[in-house]
Amino acid sequence: MKNLKDNKYFINREISLIDFNERVLYEAMDERHPLLERLKFCTIFSSNIDEFFMIRVAGLKGQIESNVIELSYDGKAPKEQLADIRRKLIPLFELHSKILMEDIFPKLKENKIEFHLYNELNTEDKLFLNDYFDKYCFPVLTPLSLGPTNPFPHLINRSLNIAFILNDNTSKEEIFSFLLTPNFLPRLIRLPKQDGYHFVLFEEIIKANAYKIYPGMEIIGAYNFRVTRDADIEIAEDEAEDLLSEISEQIKLRRWGMAPVRLEVNSHFPNDLLDFLNQYLNLTDDDVYVYDRPLNLPDFMELTRLELPTLKDAPFSPRILQDFQGGNENIFTAISQNDYLVHHPFDSFSNSVLRFLNIASADPDVLLIKITLYRTDPKSPILEALKLAAENGKSVTAFVELKARFDEENNIVWAKKLEKSGVHVVYGVPHLKTHCKIAYVVRREQDIFRTYVHLSTGNYNQVTSRLYTDVGFFTSNPDFAKDAALLFNFLTSYAHPADWKNFAVAPINLYQKLVYLIDREIEKSTPENPGLIFAKMNQLAHREIIPKLYEASMAGVKIQLLVRGVCCLRPGMPEISENIEVRSILGRFLEHSRIFYFKNGGEEEFYLSSADWMSRNLHNRVEVMFPIYHKNLRNTLWNTLNTYWKDNTKSWRLNPDGTYTKLTPQEGEKSFIAQEFFLEQIKNHRNKSKKQ
Numbered sequence: 001m002k003n004l005k006d007n008k009y010f011i012n013r014e015i016s017l018i019d020f021n022e023r024v025l026y027e028a029m030d031e032r033h034p035l036l037e038r039l040k041f042c043t044i045f046s047s048n049i050d051e052f053f054m055i056r057v058a059g060l061k062g063q064i065e066s067n068v069i070e071l072s073y074d075g076k077a078p079k080e081q082l083a084d085i086r087r088k089l090i091p092l093f094e095l096h097s098k099i100l101m102e103d104i105f106p107k108l109k110e111n112k113i114e115f116h117l118y119n120e121l122n123t124e125d126k127l128f129l130n131d132y133f134d135k136y137c138f139p140v141l142t143p144l145s146l147g148p149t150n151p152f153p154h155l156i157n158r159s160l161n162i163a164f165i166l167n168d169n170t171s172k173e174e175i176f177s178f179l180l181t182p183n184f185l186p187r188l189i190r191l192p193k194q195d196g197y198h199f200v201l202f203e204e205i206i207k208a209n210a211y212k213i214y215p216g217m218e219i220i221g222a223y224n225f226r227v228t229r230d231a232d233i234e235i236a237e238d239e240a241e242d243l244l245s246e247i248s249e250q251i252k253l254r255r256w257g258m259a260p261v262r263l264e265v266n267s268h269f270p271n272d273l274l275d276f277l278n279q280y281l282n283l284t285d286d287d288v289y290v291y292d293r294p295l296n297l298p299d300f301m302e303l304t305r306l307e308l309p310t311l312k313d314a315p316f317s318p319r320i321l322q323d324f325q326g327g328n329e330n331i332f333t334a335i336s337q338n339d340y341l342v343h344h345p346f347d348s349f350s351n352s353v354l355r356f357l358n359i360a361s362a363d364p365d366v367l368l369i370k371i372t373l374y375r376t377d378p379k380s381p382i383l384e385a386l387k388l389a390a391e392n393g394k395s396v397t398a399f400v401e402l403k404a405r406f407d408e409e410n411n412i413v414w415a416k417k418l419e420k421s422g423v424h425v426v427y428g429v430p431h432l433k434t435h436c437k438i439a440y441v442v443r444r445e446q447d448i449f450r451t452y453v454h455l456s457t458g459n460y461n462q463v464t465s466r467l468y469t470d471v472g473f474f475t476s477n478p479d480f481a482k483d484a485a486l487l488f489n490f491l492t493s494y495a496h497p498a499d500w501k502n503f504a505v506a507p508i509n510l511y512q513k514l515v516y517l518i519d520r521e522i523e524k525s526t527p528e529n530p531g532l533i534f535a536k537m538n539q540l541a542h543r544e545i546i547p548k549l550y551e552a553s554m555a556g557v558k559i560q561l562l563v564r565g566v567c568c569l570r571p572g573m574p575e576i577s578e579n580i581e582v583r584s585i586l587g588r589f590l591e592h593s594r595i596f597y598f599k600n601g602g603e604e605e606f607y608l609s610s611a612d613w614m615s616r617n618l619h620n621r622v623e624v625m626f627p628i629y630h631k632n633l634r635n636t637l638w639n640t641l642n643t644y645w646k647d648n649t650k651s652w653r654l655n656p657d658g659t660y661t662k663l664t665p666q667e668g669e670k671s672f673i674a675q676e677f678f679l680e681q682i683k684n685h686r687n688k689s690k691k692q
Contacts, residue, residue: 002576004547007075009576011568011658013541014056014072014081018088019660020565021048023586023652025092026662028099035111036304036311037588039104045096046297049089050158050228053262057085058230061261073543073568086286097293111311112196113303118208121200125191126208129200133209136185141206143213145177152280153178157229157258160187160296162203163273164210167218176276177214179206187299197306201294223269226295227281228262263288264295313588318348319682325351328359332443335452340474341633343640344458345589346678349465353439353472354381356454360441361389367449368395368442370488372434376414377463383414390422397424399491401434426492429622432507434491436610436624440484451481455626457593457608468592469675471608471637473628477502480626487624506611506623511544513625514613517598517605518548522555524601531557532599534641538592539566539612540582553579562644563654564591566614572656582654583663585647587675595637596625606634647674 027033028041060078063069069077076084105115118129144153145166155161155178164177181202189205191198206213207222260281265274267290278284294300304312321342323334334340342352358381360366369389376382390396400415419425428434437456442449458470479501486497487505496508504513518533525531533552540546540561546569553559559580561567571580585591596607611623628634644651649671652660665671 004550004576005543007071007073009550009570009573010073010543010546011570012072012074012076012081012084013566013568014052014060014085015088015658016541016566016568017052017056018085018092019658020584021045021052022092023584023660024048025096025099027586028096028104033588034311034313035104035107036306036308037313038099039108039300040304042096042100042104043298043301050298051231053228054157054231057082058259058261060085061259062230065259073541082286089289093289093291097291100293100297108303111308113199113306113308114196115199115201116191118200118204121191125193125200128192129189129205130209132189133205133212137202137206137209138212140182140185141179141213143177143179145175153180155227155260155281156180156183157231158226158296159183160203160299161225161227162206163223163225163277164214165220165222165270165273166214167220169216169218174220175217176273179213181206186302187296188302221270223273224266224295225269225277226264227260228264229260230258261287265290266295267292316679316682317686318345318351319685320348320351324355328363331356331359332363332445332450332452335474336450336476339477339628339630339633341628341636342472342474343593343636343678344465344470344472345467346469346682349462350381352474353454353456353460353465354385354462356441356452356474357382357385357389357439360443360452361385361392361394363443364392365444366394366441367444368397368440370397370399370440371460372399372401372436372438372491373460374401374433374435374437375459375464376461380414380460381462382460383418386418386423387421390418395424396422397426397488397492399426399428399434399488401428429491429494431620433621435617435621436487436505438484438487438624440481440488450476451478451484452476453480453484455480455608455624457595457610468590471593471595471640473608473626473633483626487622491622502626504607504625506617506621507619510609510611510623510625511618514545514618515548517596518545518552520600521557521598522552524599525552525555525557527556529601531555531601532597533557533559534597534645535560535613536562536591536593536595536641536644537612538564538594539614541566541568541614542618543615545613545618549580550576553577560641560645562591562641567654570656570658571654577656583645583647584652584654584660585644585650585674586652587650587673589675591644595641597638597641604634606637608637643677644674646672649673650675 024041025045028038028045060082063078071077072081146152160181162179162181164179166175166177168175185202187202188199189202191200203224210219210222260283263277263281263283265288274288321340324331360369386396386398398418415425437459439454441452443452454472454474456470456472458468483501483503486500487503489495490497504510521531521533540563549559549569554576557579561580561582562585563582564584567582569582571577571582594609594612596609598605606628607625608628609623609625611617611625617623628637648663648665648669650673651663653663654660
C-alpha cells in the first residue's frame, strides 16, 4: 500500500504561489488585453510579490531565526525553500522588467503617455518642476544623515527611499544620507503639456533639487532603494484585553518596526552603500534584488485611472435580476417564493445584494439584520445601509474580522463608525478568522417572523464585486434560516452547535463533511458508473484532503479541479492521480468563486462555499459550505463549471512535475474564453429583453 502522504506526492506551496504569479505576468504579455490593462497586470504581479515576501518569505525566515523548523509539504527545510524561491524569482523579475521597459512603456509612449528624465527637459518644464519642489516637496522632506546623534533611520515598509552619497566640503568626509519619500505626495508628476500625458517621477525632481536639501555639500550620487518587512501580524489574544487597540499597535509595528526581509535596488547601486544597508538591515546578498525598472511599481496603477477608454477594457453593464426590481416588497416576495443565484460581476451586485440590504434597512417590517464583514470598501454603501438600519431602530449586528490581512486598519476605522451609529459590532471568534459571507434579515409578515438569508463565496465589497467572480445565493428556506441563526449564535456565544440541517461549518464539521463526500464518491464509484468530483476554488493545500483525492483517483473517480492559485496536489501520476486533472484560469476578472460538485452515484449534489481546501480555511477560520437544491440553479452551476472547463485560451494545465502548460486551441478548434462567454451572455440577455 502506497503512503499517499509521502512528500514526493506534494508540490511545494511557495513555488506553486510563485507559479501563479508567473501566470499573472503572462497576462501582462497577452496583447489581447488593452495596454493599460497589461500595465495593471504588471503592477498586480509586483504587489503580489510584495505580499509574498511580507508573509511567506518572512515566515520562513522567522522559522530559521527561532530555530523552529517546519518542513514543507514536499519535505524541504526553510533554508532550502528560500534558495529555491530566489532561483525561481530572479528570471521572473528579469522578464517583468523586460515586459515593462521594452514593451509596455514604449507602447505607452506611442499613445502619448511618456516618462521623462529631468535632464532631458526644456527650461520651461524644469522651472515648473523646480517650483513644484519648492512648494510641495521641500517643506515636507527630512534628510537623515548618519552621525553621532543621528542613528540609522526607520525605513517604512515598501516605501521608496533615496540614498545620497555626499562629500562634506568642510571636513572632506564622505557621508551617507537617507531621504524617505512621503506617501502623501504623488509619485507621477504630470507636466503642463497639451499633447498627451507627460510625467516625471517624484524622485527625479528630488534628485535634481538635492542641492537645496544639502547646501554646502557635494552630491556624489543618489540611488533609489526599497525595503520590504515582515508584515504577518501575530496577536496573543489571551493576553490582549482590547483586541482593537492591540491590532492598532501591531499595524504601526508592521509599517515601521518589523524585521526587514528584502532590499530592492536599481542597477549601478554602489557596492559600499549596498554593504552598508545590508549590515544595518541585517540582510545578506541573497535578500537583495536588483532591477532595471522603476521601484515601487504599484504607484503606476495611477495610470489606469486616466480617461483613455481605447487603452482599457470595454465597460459592461451587468445583468439585473428583474424579480428584485420594482417596489420594495418585490424583493422579499420573490425570495419567499424562490431561491436565487447571482454570478458576479456578470450579475449586478448593486441591484441584488446591495438592494436587498438597502431595502431591509428602510423597510418598517424588518426587525433585525446580522451580517459578517471580512473585507469591504472604505466608502462602502453596505456600511451606509447598516448605519441607516440602526438609525431606523432595527437591531443590527455586524461581525467584523479585525484580523483580515492588510485590511485591519480599514476594518478598525469603519467598525468604529458602525458602533457610533448604533450597530452592535462583534470582533469575531477568539483564535479564528470569521471568513464566511452571510447576511440574515428577519421580517415581520402578518403574524409570523420570516427569515431571509444571503450567502456568498465573496465579500460584501462593491468594488471587488466588479473585479472578482463570485456566486451569491438568496433563500428564505426555514432550514437555512435555522442554520444561519445557529451560526450567528456560535459567533457570539462561542458554543459549538451540532444540529446543522444544511450548513457545514469550519472549524466544527466542514473538514469532516468534505472527507465524507469524497469517501462516498469512492464507495459509489464503479467501472460502469465512475464517480465524479468537479470543484472550483482558489487554492488547494491540505495534507489530508490531497491524499484523500489520490485515494479517490485510485478508486476510479474522475476528478476535475479548477484551482486558480496554489495547488500542492500532483495530478497525472501513474497509479496515483492519473484520474485527476487540474487547471488554472486567469483573465480580466479574478476567479474567486468556490463551487463543488459530487456525482453521488447519480444523485448529484452541488455546494457553494467561502472556503478553499486549505488547512487555514478548514481548521483556523469560521467558514460555511452550503448545498444548492433547486434543479434550475444546479443546472446553472453545472453549466458554469463546464464553461470554465471549456476555456482553451486563458486556461493552464498543471503537470505532474508541478509546471504549468498553457492551453491553446487545437487544430480546427475556435478560441474559447470563459469570461468573455459570460460577458457575451449579458449582451444577449439585454438584447432579448429589449425585443420583449
